[in-house]
Amino acid sequence: MRFSGPRTSSILDGLRVTTPAPRDAWQRLADESDEALITQTPDWLDCICATDSYDDASRFYEFGDSGGLVVPLARRRGWPARLVAQDAWPSEWGIGAPVAAEAPAPRLARAVFEDLARLPSNRVSVRFGPNADPVWQSAVPSAFTTLPHTTYILDLGGGFGDVWGQFRGSVRTAVRKGEKAGVDVEVDRTGRLVPAFYALYQHSIARWAEQANEPLALARWRRNRIDPLRKFQTVADTFAESCAVWLASYEGRPVAAIMVLRHGPHAKYWRSGMIKELANPIRAGTLLHKLAIEDACATGCRFYHFGDSPPDSSVSVFKERLGARGYPSFGYRREVLPLTAGDQLLRGAVKRLIGFKEE
Incomplete structure (x- = not known):
């Protein structure tokens, strides 16, 4: 499933947001960027939606005369709105960082994160690769938890x-x-x-x-x-x-x-x-x-x-x-109810019960 519903647009603090992101704009940005991975393309989102219970929740941001940027997001299907997760990407699907032809201005990066923080979902997460511009790391609001990774x-x-x-x-x-x-x-x-x-x-x-x-x-x-x-x-x-x-x-x-x-x-x-x-x-x-x-x-x-x-x-x-x-490299997650922490505690308990050996 490519789209979760009709495309909508809104203007927040001078930032125009369209969701789901227009395919042509997203593909253009992915093609123009030397940093974009295959996991940041619209076709990758199609694969996620085709093989699991997710819908397209991608967001296209336009600010002034900038070329715009896309935040790829997949929204879990069939959950109550306040419990749903919107992730880039769900577990095991890799890096889903924002896609842009060039690094955004600090003001735009902050506005994007602030918009993500306001989404009516229990969890919102974005995973960046090691090539992410430092402007993103400096723009992360306190509402987001930083998740460190090592990418080879x-x-x-x-x-x-x-x-x-x-x-x-x-x-x-x-x-x-x-x-x-x-x-x-x-x-x-x-x-x-x-x-x-x-x-x-x-x-x-x-x-x-x-x-x-x-x-x-x-x-x-x-x-x-x-x-x-x-x-x-x-x-x-x-x-x-x-x-x-x-x-x-x-x-x-x-x-x-x-x-x-x-x-x-x-x-x-x-x-x-x-x-x-x-x-x-x-x-x-x-x-x-x-x-x-x-x-x-x-x-x-x-x-x-x-x-x-x-x-x-x-x-x-x-x-x-x-x-x-x-x-x-880093991921960032904003969560209202600690469902992820609860899931991790449960998994940890099961691992201890069976004597699971970590790598």
């Missing part, structure tokens, strides 16, 4: 020859081992390999459950609610050539896969799956990242995004071995 990004500016040199020696050795082992790699941009990717993702869920001491049935229920097959199919169908599934097979059997998305100068590693006991000895996962990064360089991308992970975790160490650096 590999700079591709020097081309693949330079990137290869940034790989740790262990990574280069792993790549050569995968190549010598005879790993077969296929890349698909039509969605054909999504089912194979998802089957490997299910193997990863089982492995993560075992590592975390989480009952497998609970892990599958939880992860499949967050990442159902239709989510990946929808993204692949929507973005076509901009969504690549890289699949590694060994002796005729799929053993590892990654999904990589592209928009402008940004390539984004999104999800992966593998049969670890088969993929690790031949370093199939590392080989896939090498090939996807090489492809991103060849197609003119400047950055390869690895997403968030806690510093010093095994996941962040893997990203650093591939040359990525961790950068601070």
